[in-house]
Amino acid sequence: MALDPVNTGALAPAVVHDMPVYSTPLVAVPEETTFFVRNMEFHYGDFHALTNVSLDIHDDAITALIGPSGCGKSTFLRCLNRMNDLIAGTKVEGSVLFGGADIYGPGVDPVDLRRRVGMIFQQPNPFPQSIYDNVAYGPRLQGIRKKSELDGIVEDSLKRANLWKEVKDILNKNGLAISGGQQQRLCIARVLAVEPDVLLMDEPCSAIDPTSVQKIEDLMAEIKDEVTTIIVTHNMQQAARVSDYTSFFLQEVAGEPAVLVESGKTNDIFTAPLDKRTEDYITGRFG
Amino acid sequence: MTPSVTLRTPDKAPTAVPQQHKKAELTLVSRSTQIKERALSLLFFLCAIVAVLGVVLIFAFVAVRAVPLFKQIGFLNFIAGTKWSVANSQFGVVPFIVGSVVVTAGALAIGAPLAILTALFLSEIAGPRARAVIRPAVELLAGIPSVVYGFFGVTVVAPLVGRMFGGAGFGPLTAWIVLSIMIVPTISMLSEDALDSIPMGIREASFAMGATQWQTIYKVVLPAAKIGIIDATILGMGRAIGETMAVLMIVGNAPQMFAGLTKPIATLTSQIVLGMSYATPGAFQTALFGMAALLFIISMGLVLTVRILSRGKRGTYDA
């Protein structure tokens, strides 16, 4: 595997993993790559969870991460906006570049990173405030106070999240008082309100009703041109339906680190997988 | 919280790659944000330190006041002396220690079983309706001011005890009755916490093997919650030893050795209040501060015991 020492601006030396630095040619990050991951290792305390993950995430496309449960796909996703920082004892090695810059570089502000790489979780997590305040949360954090401006952002975000029609008359209702599917779309609207470049979705549809799943898949397609989306899903049909690219993660032996087995265009992965293990998983032989 | 990143600095700096990307570079943590977060976390830390400071100051200001006495009559004559006589400058606190021990032991003997059984009832047997009545009642018992308990003791329990056993009714027996009720909520609430933290699964496993409810409680639940219940009892003990107003009002306040269940005695707490009302600065007052320091050490010791006992417990069930 070629390794790519890449600069992180003038600030720091490259973060590279376990390699002779000069033996490999320098590779510039390709233009249309949002995330450029090379030889990433991930540890939860003593547990080595992921090993040797190298992956390009393409701009303005939907990438699905699939694999059996416990295969580290959510862990990988959470590395992309440094959510794992919030868990004590985690350790990342290797390069994770976002727009050419090392997100684990010294001095990088994870808060700013997360503003640009938003995240949706498995469990809808609206704050115990009104629907309006939920969506306005992010813009307010950034110092937007003007009512008219906030109104515009709230309406726009809710429309993009396919929720506006259902809640436009109940904007003052508590965000916890709507259905689970609506809550999840509210969370999507909340993230869209800060205009992220990337949207990370960690099994967003596993805890909600089918109608809302449909609406979320629709909205993912609609915002595709503006927001790069990475979705973790255990549902292969969903991955095949919504994504442009697919990556398959697998933990082959319990207790051993998981690996990225194969990634490529969704169509290729699902019709002509190169790896036997991918084929087995897709045809439902395990997992 | 920040994960460490392995930095392997090459011998020479890596060749810079031209930035080809349309997206801007990542923002570094700005100096002002950093300062602000640091300042906030420092402020919170200082608030948290107030508790430590409080404990240190309490001990310092109470114990320091007692030092002159130890110099004057000697520490041993204070802690092991059996005679308390202000006129003769004799300040032996053994009678009060004995008083405190007698009152506390009796209150525990009555109150602890009552409280633990109540907790077992609440956590293992009571239906939602019974629980909705009993739990608030226990909490309310905890909320009643000790002076009200004392008042109740003076006007109800003491006359009752007096009529049954002779005398005025002020003494250890009355204190036992009142104090045992006072420590029920402390022990019961904490024991219930311990019982509730036992996973339902081990109860079900016991039932599934054909055990009766009592067998399950006795053989499975109680051993599992043992440490929590012991902790609760120790803290109840602390409450009983430190209880001031109620004890003061019902224990009779005679600075003499324990002589019988209905003979008035004094405890460490009651003697301090009583003495403070007419003590002038000097040996007498310092003796009272010495007793307060002793009480403080006892209560700290009990808390420390609980800490040490429950250290091993952590991680078994509340992982």
Added chain:
Amino acid sequence: MRDLFAEDRERLKELGPDAMDKAVRNQRRQARRFRERFANNAALMVLSIAAGITVMALAIIILYVLINGAPAIASHFPSFIFTWPHGVNAAGGIWPTIVSTIYVTALAMLIATPIAVLAAVYLAEYAKQGRIVTIIRFAADSLASVPSIVMGLFGLAFFIEAFHIPMSMLSAALALSLLMLPIIMRATEEAIRAVPRYIRWGSYGMGATKWQTVRRVVLPWAMPRIITGLVLAMGRAIGETAVVFYTMGMAINMPVTPLDSGRSMAVHLYMLAVDGINLKSAYGTALILMVVILLLNTLAHAIQRRYRKVR
């Protein structure tokens, strides 16, 4: 004499020695079942009786105070509440003691709440688990178990004698706030820890800083339980006698500034009960104290219940 079991025995003999054994075993097992059931029922009965005694103790105290206190208040209503005590017997009302109690409690809350809440934020959100946190927790636990007389003497030695604050609302409030600190701290820390992780993630996941997340998401979410803790701490301060006795004094006074002295309801009750000269007023004061505590507890429960419904 007729053998009542002859028939049974005949049948058993026919069935053979195995059946005999089995019957005996069966009988034994039944006997054991019976014993077990008996022990179980007896034990459950004991538990119920214990719970009954606890509730009864509360009922007796409440009823006793109510029955004796209600006439004292009712016969002089509302003057019992709104007039001053007078004469050597402290006849009349208890108005200044009510005001003093409210004054000192409010002041103590004002001092203790911000410190306790921020300290809890530190323990729950900022601190690395380590020796410092262990020390702080131990200190808070110790503070919570300091006997009130020791706290009272400390207040006297520290605030009044060392810092020369006169016996007043302020000095009593400072001492009381030390008493309330661990209660509020613990309630707040537990409340913060009960906030689901994924709620925090929602905020972090869109680029909020730690403080923004704590202030705008975690604390609002934890607020009902924090308030419950505050209310219970308030109850503790209102009923506290020894601490107030040594830091506020016992002069009946209407406090205006924080440096004015006064006499709290609890101290008033103590003085009346010990002197035994005006039991009627004592009962009335005790009843008002109890009612206030009862109301505060009910309030705490109401907040808890309401928030459980929303979440």
